[in-house]
Structure formats: C-alpha cells, structure tokens
Amino acid sequence: MQAHRTQEGATAPFYFPQGDEREVFAAAQANGLPLLLKGPTGCGKTRFVAHMAAQLERRLYTVACHDDLSATDLIGRYLLKGGETVWVDGPLTRAVREGAICYLDEVVEARKDVTVVLHPLTDDRRILPIDRTGEELEAASGFMLVASYNPGYQNILKTLKPSTRQRFLAIEFDFPNPEQETEIVAVESGLPAQRVAPLVRLAGKLRGLKGQDLEEGVSTRLLVYCATLIRQGMPVERAIRAAMIEPLTDDEDVKRGLLDLVTAVFG
Numbered sequence: 001m002q003a004h005r006t007q008e009g010a011t012a013p014f015y016f017p018q019g020d021e022r023e024v025f026a027a028a029q030a031n032g033l034p035l036l037l038k039g040p041t042g043c044g045k046t047r048f049v050a051h052m053a054a055q056l057e058r059r060l061y062t063v064a065c066h067d068d069l070s071a072t073d074l075i076g077r078y079l080l081k082g083g084e085t086v087w088v089d090g091p092l093t094r095a096v097r098e099g100a101i102c103y104l105d106e107v108v109e110a111r112k113d114v115t116v117v118l119h120p121l122t123d124d125r126r127i128l129p130i131d132r133t134g135e136e137l138e139a140a141s142g143f144m145l146v147a148s149y150n151p152g153y154q155n156i157l158k159t160l161k162p163s164t165r166q167r168f169l170a171i172e173f174d175f176p177n178p179e180q181e182t183e184i185v186a187v188e189s190g191l192p193a194q195r196v197a198p199l200v201r202l203a204g205k206l207r208g209l210k211g212q213d214l215e216e217g218v219s220t221r222l223l224v225y226c227a228t229l230i231r232q233g234m235p236v237e238r239a240i241r242a243a244m245i246e247p248l249t250d251d252e253d254v255k256r257g258l259l260d261l262v263t264a265v266f267g
C-alpha cells in the first residue's frame with residue numbers, strides 16, 4: 001500500500017477520491033456529525049476512512065460488525081485481571097473519551113442493542129451512557145462516528161431503520177470510473193496502467209451481470225489482487241480465474257459464461 005505525506009508530515013494511506021467525499025468527511029468531523037458510507041463491498045470505503053483519519057490526525061478505531069457483535073463489545077466490560085475485577089473500555093468508549101474516529105464497518109450486521117447505544121451518540125446530545133459503570137460520557141471534541149453498509153446484499157430485515165439512518169449524513173460510493181480504477185489498481189499492485197486497463201474493462205462487463213447471474217459485481221479489491229498476481233508473474237488467465245471468477249460464483253454454468261467474457265476481452 002502506498003502512502004503520502006499529510007500537511008503535518010504524518011503519512012496517510014493512498015486514496016484516490018471519487019468526488020468531493022473528502023470535503024464532506026472533513027466538514028462532518030469539524031462539526032461533530034456522524035457519517036454513513038453506503039456502497040458495494042471492496043469499493044474503497046475502509047481505505048477512505050483510514051486516509052481521512054490520517055489526514056485529520058485523529059486516531060481511528062475500526063470495528064468489523066457481525067451478527068454476534070453486541071453493545072457490550074463496543075462499550076466495554078468488567079474483566080478479571082490478577083484476581084481483581086477491572087473495567088475495560090471497548091473501542092467505542094475509547095473513541096468517545098479520546099475524541100477519536102470510530103468506524104463501524106457493516107453496521108447492519110450488528111445486534112439490535114448496538115443501535116440503541118448509537119442513538120444518543122448520534123444526535124445533539126453526543127453522549128454515551130455506560131449502564132454497567134453508571135457513567136454518562138459526553139463525547140470529547142473531535143469524536144466522530146462513521147458507519148458503512150452495503151445496500152445491495154442485505155436482506156430486507158437487515159436495513160437500517162429510518163430513525164437510525166436519519167441521524168447520519170450519508171455519502172454514496174460506487175466503483176470508481178474506469179480511468180480512476182485503472183490508476184488505483186496500478187498504484188496498489190505495481191502493474192503498469194496499460195496492463196491494468198483490460199482487467200478494468202473485464203470488471204465492467206462482470207459488473208453488468210450483477211442481479212442476473214451474480215449477486216455482487218467484482219470489487220476493486222479483487223482487481224488489485226488479480227493485478228498483483230500478474231505482476232508477480234502469474235499468467236493472466238490463471239490470475240483472472242483465481243481473483244475475478246472463482247470468488248464470484250460456485251455455479252459451473254455461470255463460471256463458463258464468465259470465462260466467455262474473459263475471451264471476449266482478452267481474445
């Protein structure tokens with residue numbers, strides 16, 4: 001991963017902007033407003049947050065949400081340490097105390113009690129009640145809550161309720177346009193842009209099958225994997241199969257159809 005220097009001299013991970021998302025993020029952070037990033041898997045949301053946290057010189061706590069993740073995992077718990085019971089802050093509590101950025105990746109996957117915790121933090125109260133210790137923490141200046149979700153593959157029961165989503169500013173992400181994506185994949189993999197361009201063309205065709213034969217289109221992440229394998233010397237077709245065909249489907253007929261697209265692009 002490439003990095004470049006921020007104004008203050010710290011390094012920020014490479015991020016190629018799709019539009020004015022950096023300005024929106026910076027304005028949200030300056031005003032203590034929560035932000036929701038919507039978009040398909042592997043299109044740059046996590047990289048964007050890491051980049052912005054470094055640019056704004058804020059510590060970042062990232063939590064990958066899953067269906068077992070509870071409010072306690074975020075807030076903290078009492079743990080037995082050397083015969084004593086001590087309170088240990090969870091990542092959200094640490095971010096609230098320190099004025100850091102807390103990024104909840106795929107927030108809709110988390111258990112319902114998580115949303116209850118987020119509500120008082122994401123309106124003008126900006127407080128985090130910690131029932132177990134009786135504390136009511138006011139978010140330190142600089143604290144920002146960022147959440148992401150992929151509107152595509154959630155089932156209907158796993159969307160955010162209006163009362164939750166209307167507490168967040170939101171930015172929609174999509175895959176970068178072909179020129180941008182070629183540059184991103186070239187920088188990330190080290191494969192020259194003219195060798196990346198046909199892979200990006202193929203990705204565009206595979207994305208056209210989303211909703212018909214494929215649940216999700218190929219991500220920028222998989223394109224980076226593919227280009228990395230090719231740069232390491234793997235034959236193009238083998239790399240495409242490993243990084244852009246097999247991860248997308250288990251269905252043999254669909255795979256054959258995808259391989260026909262590869263032939264159409266690469267001849």
Ligand SMILES: Nc1ncnc2c1ncn2[C@@H]1O[C@H](COP(=O)(O)OP(=O)(O)OP(=O)(O)O)[C@@H](O)[C@H]1O
Nearest residue numbers: 014015016041042043044045046047188220221224
């Ligand atoms: N705009 C971009 N600038 C730089 N790199 C990018 C960009 N978009 C995508 N990438 C590359 O794609 C990879 C995947 O992006 P990232 O992990 O941010 O996806 P994501 O949207 O957070 O996915 P998920 O929802 O699955 O967590 C990154 O590691 C990076 O290599």
